[in-house]
Amino acid sequence: MPGLIADQYDDLTGAVQQIILSSSESDYLDQLIPLLRNAQSSTQVTPLIHALNHVSADRESEIERICNTNYQEFTSSVQQLEHVREGTSSMISEILALSDNYAASVEKMAEQKKALVDSRGVRQNIDEATQALKDCLEVLRLANQVHDLLGKKNHYAALRALDELQNVHLREVTRYKIAEMIERSVPATQRLIAEAVMTDLNTWLYRIRETSQFLGEVAFYHTEMRRARQKERAEEDAYLGSFKLNSAIELVADEDHEFDVLNNDEVQVDFSPLFECLHIHDALGQTDKFRAEYAATRRRQKDLLIPQTLDLQDEENNRLSSLLESIAGFAIVEKATLAKTTNLRAQSDVDELWDSMCQSAISLLTASLPSISNDEKLLKVKGVIALFIQTMDSWSYSVQSLDSLLLTLFDKYASLLRKRFEDDIEEIVTADDYMPMPVSNSDEYSRVLNVSFYTLPPEHQDQPLESLDYPAILPFSQMYPMVCIDVRNFVTQLCLFSDDHFRHTTHIDRVLRDMLDGLLVEKVCRALVDRLRSQYPGQIVQILTNLEHFEAATHDLCDLLADTRSTASTSGPITLQATKAFREAKEQAEKRIFELVNSKIDDLIETAEYEWSSTFVPEEVSPYMTELTRYLSNIMSSVLLGLPDGIKDTLYFSALGFISDALLRLPLDEGVTRISYQAAEAYVMDVGHLVEFVESLPEDQRPQVLLGSLDELRQTTDLMHLASQGQGEIFFDSSKSQARFGKVDKLKGAELLEKVEDRDAAGPPRSPLVGSGGFGEQADQEGRKRMLGDFRDRFGGFGRREKS
Incomplete structure (x- = not known):
């Protein structure tokens, strides 16, 4: 221990020596400061003081020695020394003050250093917290961005952002609780995206449903234009006229008039919401669920298209047209969806919806048919349905059930037409005067020749009608040309049913022949036979004359039916039972005339x-x-x-x-x-x-x-x-x-x-x-x-x- 103090003391003595030898005050202080810095307390400054004292004593001894040698110099030196001593004392005081100040400074510096160390730790924590906060804020920003994109209807971008957040950014903050919270919220956010895209899809579906009627109207108009073009082609080339609408030849001939029903000047159907919804559900792994929900939604929309009842009494068939246009638009969207998407709609689903809509429309029409009592009205109804069939046939839909409906409409139309003409003919037969028909001029004669099946007598065939003597008397009564007019109109109007679209042409031929036979036999021939009970030979003679002309007219009617035959492949002559009926009636009329003449003769002979x-x-x-x-x-x-x-x-x-x-x-x-x-x-x-x-x-x-x-x-x-x-x-x-x-x-x-x-x-x-x-x-x-x-x-x- 004494050694340690001695060593320390020697060190301080050397230091004091260096301090004394300093050339300036600043150097003095520079030498003194390290010593004071190393001093931990006032007790540690004491050796320094002792060292200084020792140096001072040494100096005093040296001064005394010097003074002994040279008193005068010594005295001066003493004075100087005293002065130095005073200075030393003053310095010591200053050093003590400085030491105290230093000690205070050291304490203060220690405190500051401690504060600095503490502040550096805090700062490091702050930096780490700041970085964590930045990472969390980035995660929150991406999470908010997902919701912002949802708000802006950018559903796919939101899904991509959510995927990036989940698979990239959350991995960087997994040590923080916010990552767990956001991770738990990802499924909910995915549901929000799915719900949002489904909401947009439902809005799109609603608009599609609202647009379906207009889409069907545009499709009907396009079909009408195709009809007109095909008619023009038929007028220019009879060969092209033999092909129906939607046949291969008609489709090729109409290629120059390409028309996109779903995207034109009138209507545009954008399938982007559907594609986006399908893509998002596919990304979410919910394709099957989406397919089921979409199918259920379309079924509900299909049900909303079909009304509970259908009124066919409006003059322009607006309700029927609206219904069929809506069905057409709905079916066109379904067919387009099937073509534009993969694995969303099956062909069987589309066909099922189509069959369901057709059956519903057929049921409504069938239930409303008894309310129609006018054949012209029914013909207009048929025209709307035929336009609907031709439009949907062009979209490759099955129209067999609708063709069967047309067959029902035709039977109804034929019965109404027959009833109307039966009433007309019955009125004509009843109102006839059964006198030879006079014509006052060539115009009347010409009209009779045009509407009836009568030809000029051989003696007048080479003469113009104007050169005949008027008034001229025709052999038949007025009922004959009037019935001929009705018969021609009946044939024409019955054949009108097959003008637009009717595939049961052989049925028309058969019904036309049978009904024409029925009109002639039941309403003309039978009515004339009933009038044979008359007691006036002149009336019986006129009936016989009419019957003979009707019998001749049936042969011309057979030729007319052969010319207007709907089925070109059908050949062979057409025969009418009315020919035989008129022949037999003519025989009855002859017998009746014989009876009346013979009765008169018998009366006279009696x-x-x-x-x-x-x-x-x-x-x-x-x-x-x-x-x-x-x-x-x-x-x-x-x-x-x-x-x-x-x-x-x-x-x-x-x-x-x-x-x-x-x-x-x-x-x-x-x-x-x-x-x-x-x-x-x-x-x-x-x-x-x-x-x-x-x-x-x-x-x-x-x-x-x-x-x-x-x-x-x-x-x-x-x-x-x-x-x-x-x-x-x-x-x-x-x-x-x-x-x-x-x-x-x-x-x-x-x-x-x-x-x-x-x-x-x-x-x-x-x-x-x-x-x-x-x-x-x-x-x-x-x-x-x-x-x-x-x-x-x-x-x-x-x-x-x-x-x-």
């Missing part, structure tokens, strides 16, 4: 009052015969004038045959047992008057042919005349009888010979058989009866009347 036992020969023809020939003359020159020549000849021939039979029945009546020769002559004169009347007929009525119907009557009256002259035996002379009495029935001739008496005989009538059989004039009654009995046995039966 007025014949022959006194078969008369004893005088009348000078004039019987009144009934005069009336009969007058009736025949009048009816053939007026009432039956409009009949065709063939029917007139047949009627005349039949009437004369009926007259012949009726007149033959008069003398053969069972109540007539005896005919005087005067009565026979009167009968012969009446028949002769009838024959003369027939012979006096014009050559165009072929009287020689008509006389054939009176052959039996003429030969019978000739036989009666010979019997009255006593020459009746010629009837039994086979060499003469066959040539003269070939038409006379043997039994009837024998009966008449028995009844007619010889004008030269007296008493009871004598049979010519008596003279011819060798009995003589005085033969008894038994012999005459025996000969007549042999005659009966030979020819079989006697006295039986033949009914006409």
Whole structure:
């Protein structure tokens, strides 16, 4: 320990020596400061003081020695020393003060150093906290940026920012709790992004639903334009006209008029929201969930398109058009979505929605059809549906169910059309005057020729209509051309149903033929047949004339149906049952005319009052015969004038045959047992008057042919005349009888010979058989009866009347 103090002391002494040797005050201080700095306290300054004292003592000793050597110098030195001592004391005081100041400074510096060290640690902590704060603020900035991007509808950018935040920036701050908090909020933020993009998608879907009708309207308009262009091409080239809309040829021919229904001047459908939503859900791994939600949303939107009821009574079909336009727009968006996306919409889903919408529309239309009672209205409905079918067919949708609906509409349309024309024809038939139709000028004549199936008579075919004499009388009544107009209109309007789009063309052909047959048979032919009950021969004649022209018209109608046949591949002739019906009706009309004429003839002949036992020969023809020939003359020159020549000849021939039979029945009546020769002559004169009347007929009525119907009557009256002259035996002379009495029935001739008496005989009538059989004039009654009995046995039966 003493050594340590000594060493320290030696060190301080050296230091003091250096301090003393300092050349200036500043050097002094520079030497002193290290010593004071190393001093830790006032106790540590004491050695320094001792060192200084020791130096001072050494100096004093040296000074004393020097002074001893040189007193004077010593005295001065002492004085100097005293002065130095004073200075030293003062210095010591200063040093002590300085030491105290230094000590205070050292303490202060220590405190400051400690504060500095502490501040450096704080600063380092602050720097670290600042960096952490910056990192956390960057994370928060990115988190806020995600929400800002969400607010700006930049959903995909927000998702990218969230992904960057999760996979990059959060890894840098994993030691901080904020990273855990943000990490926990990432799924919620992803849900927010998914919900936000779904909200935008729902807004887009809503706008699409609102735009669907307008989109369908634009698509319909485009189809209308394609129709017009195809019609123009058909007018220019008949070959192109054979191809329907949406056929391959039509699509190729229309390539120059490309039109994007989804993006044009009228409407633009932007699928970006759908693509973004699909991409985001794919990035989130929620594609299946999104697909299901999208499908459910589209199903709900589909249900909202379909109303509960459908009113088809509005004039312009606005409700039906709106419904079909909405369905078309919806289906077009679905088809475009299927084409523009992958794995979002399956073809089966799109087809299911389409089938559902079609079935709903068909159900609404079917339920509303009974409210339509106008065929023109139904044709407009068909036009809207056909436009809808053609539009959706171009988008490759199945339209089979809609084609079936058109078939139902056609049946309804055909029934309404038939009902309307049935009413028109029934009114025409009822209101007809059944008189030959007059035309006052060539224009009327031309119109009749154009609308009906009537052609000019052969004698006028080479003449212009203006050169004919007017007013002209046509053979048929006014109902014929009017019915022809209705029939033509019926054919035209029924064929109108297939103009736009109708694939069941064979059905149209069949229905047209059947309904046309029904109109002609049930409403024309049957109505005319019902009117045959009329008692006016003139009306029956006009009905017969009309029936003949209708029968001829059916052949022209068959040609018309063949020309308008919808199915080009169908060939072969077309036949109408109406032809047979009119032919049969014409036969009934002829029979009815025969009945009326024969009835009149029968009435006239019933007025014949022959006194078969008369004893005088009348000078004039019987009144009934005069009336009969007058009736025949009048009816053939007026009432039956409009009949065709063939029917007139047949009627005349039949009437004369009926007259012949009726007149033959008069003398053969069972109540007539005896005919005087005067009565026979009167009968012969009446028949002769009838024959003369027939012979006096014009050559165009072929009287020689008509006389054939009176052959039996003429030969019978000739036989009666010979019997009255006593020459009746010629009837039994086979060499003469066959040539003269070939038409006379043997039994009837024998009966008449028995009844007619010889004008030269007296008493009871004598049979010519008596003279011819060798009995003589005085033969008894038994012999005459025996000969007549042999005659009966030979020819079989006697006295039986033949009914006409």
